[in-house]
Amino acid sequence: MWSPAVKVKNMRVNGNKITIQTNKTLKDVRWTSGNIAELKRKVSFWLLGHEQGKVTIQVGNTDIESFVTNCAKGISPTGKPHDLMDRHIALYPSHGLYYNRQRDEWIWQRATLWTTVEDLYSYEYVRLIRRMLENAGATVYMPRADLDQSLGISGMPQWTEGARYWLMGHEADSTLWNLYEGDEYKDDMKCRGLWINSLDAPIDLCLALHTDGIDSGDDTTIVGTLAIYTAKDDEGHKQLRDGRDRETVNRNLADWIQTQVTNDLRTIAPEWTRRQLKEANYCESRVPVMPSLILELLSHKNMADMRYGLDPQFRFTASRAVYKGILRYLNGTNAVVQPLPVKELAIHEDGLLQWKPTVDSLEPTAMPTYYMVYIQKNNGEWDVQQVEETTELRLELQNNVMYNCYIVAGNDGGLSLRSPMVSAYLNDQTANDQLVLVVDGFNEVYGPQWFADSTHAGIAPNSYACEDYITCAYIGQQWNYTRAEEWKDDDNCGWGACYRDHAGELTVGNTHDYAVQHGRVLRRLKISYVSCTPDMIASYRKDDVPEFDFSLIDYICGRNRQPLSEDTKSLLEIYLGQAGRILLSTDHFSAIEPAWAKRYLNASYYAAQATRSGRITSRRHRLYQLVMEPNTEQLFTCTPEGLKPENGAVKTATYEDMRCTAAVGKEQASLVYGFPLEAVQDFDKIYKHAIEWLLSLQ
Numbered sequence: 001m002w003s004p005a006v007k008v009k010n011m012r013v014n015g016n017k018i019t020i021q022t023n024k025t026l027k028d029v030r031w032t033s034g035n036i037a038e039l040k041r042k043v044s045f046w047l048l049g050h051e052q053g054k055v056t057i058q059v060g061n062t063d064i065e066s067f068v069t070n071c072a073k074g075i076s077p078t079g080k081p082h083d084l085m086d087r088h089i090a091l092y093p094s095h096g097l098y099y100n101r102q103r104d105e106w107i108w109q110r111a112t113l114w115t116t117v118e119d120l121y122s123y124e125y126v127r128l129i130r131r132m133l134e135n136a137g138a139t140v141y142m143p144r145a146d147l148d149q150s151l152g153i154s155g156m157p158q159w160t161e162g163a164r165y166w167l168m169g170h171e172a173d174s175t176l177w178n179l180y181e182g183d184e185y186k187d188d189m190k191c192r193g194l195w196i197n198s199l200d201a202p203i204d205l206c207l208a209l210h211t212d213g214i215d216s217g218d219d220t221t222i223v224g225t226l227a228i229y230t231a232k233d234d235e236g237h238k239q240l241r242d243g244r245d246r247e248t249v250n251r252n253l254a255d256w257i258q259t260q261v262t263n264d265l266r267t268i269a270p271e272w273t274r275r276q277l278k279e280a281n282y283c284e285s286r287v288p289v290m291p292s293l294i295l296e297l298l299s300h301k302n303m304a305d306m307r308y309g310l311d312p313q314f315r316f317t318a319s320r321a322v323y324k325g326i327l328r329y330l331n332g333t334n335a336v337v338q339p340l341p342v343k344e345l346a347i348h349e350d351g352l353l354q355w356k357p358t359v360d361s362l363e364p365t366a367m368p369t370y371y372m373v374y375i376q377k378n379n380g381e382w383d384v385q386q387v388e389e390t391t392e393l394r395l396e397l398q399n400n401v402m403y404n405c406y407i408v409a410g411n412d413g414g415l416s417l418r419s420p421m422v423s424a425y426l427n428d429q430t431a432n433d434q435l436v437l438v439v440d441g442f443n444e445v446y447g448p449q450w451f452a453d454s455t456h457a458g459i460a461p462n463s464y465a466c467e468d469y470i471t472c473a474y475i476g477q478q479w480n481y482t483r484a485e486e487w488k489d490d491d492n493c494g495w496g497a498c499y500r501d502h503a504g505e506l507t508v509g510n511t512h513d514y515a516v517q518h519g520r521v522l523r524r525l526k527i528s529y530v531s532c533t534p535d536m537i538a539s540y541r542k543d544d545v546p547e548f549d550f551s552l553i554d555y556i557c558g559r560n561r562q563p564l565s566e567d568t569k570s571l572l573e574i575y576l577g578q579a580g581r582i583l584l585s586t587d588h589f590s591a592i593e594p595a596w597a598k599r600y601l602n603a604s605y606y607a608a609q610a611t612r613s614g615r616i617t618s619r620r621h622r623l624y625q626l627v628m629e630p631n632t633e634q635l636f637t638c639t640p641e642g643l644k645p646e647n648g649a650v651k652t653a654t655y656e657d658m659r660c661t662a663a664v665g666k667e668q669a670s671l672v673y674g675f676p677l678e679a680v681q682d683f684d685k686i687y688k689h690a691i692e693w694l695l696s697l698q
């Protein structure tokens with residue numbers, strides 16, 4: 001995508017000696033000794049006809065070699081700690097709502113495109129990066145609100161507003177945020193760096209995370225990642241507060257982060273573009289008196305970038321890369337990367353909690369060396385136990401107490417983000433000896449579906465991302481699909497334009513706590529249960545007994561798009577083959593292999609988009625409402641499916657509007673739903689009835 005427009009200003013050839021002076025554009029390249037040597041060989045060949053000339057290249061008045069950063073030379077700090085303990089890092093998302101006096105209106109600073117706006121979209125990354133930095137021990141400073149829902153002066157949640165208003169609300173000196181006589185947009189840009197400079201803390205570096213507004217003109221060409229640093233302050237001084245040379249230090253910092261981000265993103269997007277390592281005069285990188293950069297992570301205007309950028313997994317990878325870039329800039333080869341979150345865990349009837357570490361194929365140092373096990377009894381406080389050199393812990397399960405657990409993995413680099421939750425409850429009050437295994441198989445997050453033809457392209461109508469926990473960046477559906485329509489201004493954004501009706505709302509996605517949600521209902525029914533994630537089902541099989549001793553397996557698929565794995569299917573076959581019972585709900589039943597579904601789940605896929613109203617009626621005339629729009633309260637589904645009974649099973653619920661089967665049951669055997677139960681408004685009610693029907697408790 002990017003190629004530099006280099007101009008040769010002077011050139012001298014004296015025998016075998018060549019001296020070339022170019023404009024500063026050549027600085028934008030990430031120079032290494034290798035690509036400089038290659039350039040010199042080429043210049044010699046062009047001018048002398050052989051590659052042995054002695055070539056000097058000056059960019060402006062500086063030898064090109066000066067622009068090889070320590071990062072590119074492989075020189076990094078040594079002997080520093082592994083983690084970011086005692087480090088102080090300033091981090092901010094870009095833009096935010098501001099008050100525009102001419103319009104007498106609170107408006108976004110950037111265009112509203114592809115279901116988001118940079119003002120909130122950049123926040124998605126920053127809140128993840130912040131948690132990663134803090135988990136590595138750093139103290140993070142941020143001049144925009146914490147993500148609570150308290151309202152700001154705009155009437156929108158505080159976290160939607162620009163830094164200026166956060167500083168105002170926190171009684172920062174007005175000389176930091178009231179600078180441009182009512183031009184609050186300019187105030188907002190400048191106040192960030194001034195505030196960082198005013199802090200009484202040894203700030204190690206300052207990162208402003210932005211997304212660019214460049215359009216590649218099509219839907220497949222990536223714009224990619226640009227790093228911007230500044231070489232002089234407002235008065236033309238070239239030194240940082242600590243006396244170091246701004247250009248050398250800032251270029252090096254920018255290189256570390258841009259290199260890490262590009263390398264890591266190319267593992268999921270091989271075509272990812274590395275743009276300039278650019279020296280430019282922007283106030284967010286100019287004002288801070290400590291090492292600083294602006295990272296333009298991708299272009300929010302470009303469809304090819306946002307195809308990736310709306311996927312929570314991509315955002316996790318990008319955020320982790322930024323954290324790793326900071327870690328390596330500060331700690332060099334001594335850096336230990338914090339572990340990836342544990343994804344697989346199980347709790348057993350005898351109180352044994354087991355889990356598996358998640359291997360990071362990019363980072364050998366990221367293996368966990370210990371674990372923090374969080375345990376909650378009923379709804380009480382969370383208790384923490386540290387576990388070393390093993391991946392299990394035996395809990396003393398008391399009868400009639402609900403136990404909820406999650407794991408955080410740790411190593412010398414810090415702590416991972418948290419695992420999904422598992423839960424267990426053993427009841428001794430009822431005569432029945434039911435034991436349910438709840439399998440939380442809902443382990444996917446993903447972006448929306450896209451389409452493209454020669455004239456129209458964008459997010460497929462009625463398709464939404466499945467977010468990781470929550471997003472603060474979703475603002476409304478795309479409405480403009482016409483490629484030819486160009487951006488005129490931020491209220492007439494052209495191709496990609498979206499509504500703003502959800503701006504300022506948190507949208508719930510996969511909350512990874514479904515075993516607890518199901519467990520609460522089972523506990524009320526006084527039914528004992530244990531729970532696990534899919535790869536841990538096998539841990540319930542004892543060597544000498546091949547069977548599973550459960551009254552029911554409750555398999556949660558949620559909004560997963562992938563089919564059940566072969567391992568999972570063969571374990572379920574063993575269980576169902578011994579007259580076991582299964583409850584399964586999913587809005588991607590069609591992903592399960594049809595012959596297997598027919599044989600073991602007594603149902604087959606019948607129709608897509610099986611309801612619009614979301615109204616469901618059960619055989620016993622109970623009404624349920626399916627949640628089908630992004631919202632702040634609970635999971636929603638946008639792909640409910642119609643089913644067909646097989647093997648003597650019956651229809652147990654209908655989608656009211658489409659008159660199509662919503663659930664299929666076979667007594668003492670199976671109950672299958674074409675939508676996630678967790679997306680039903682009254683989840684507790686529908687789940688209770690499902691359990692009662694399957695276990696014949698009614």
Ligand SMILES: [Zn+2]
Pocket residue numbers: 094095118210211212
């Ligand atoms: Zn920006």
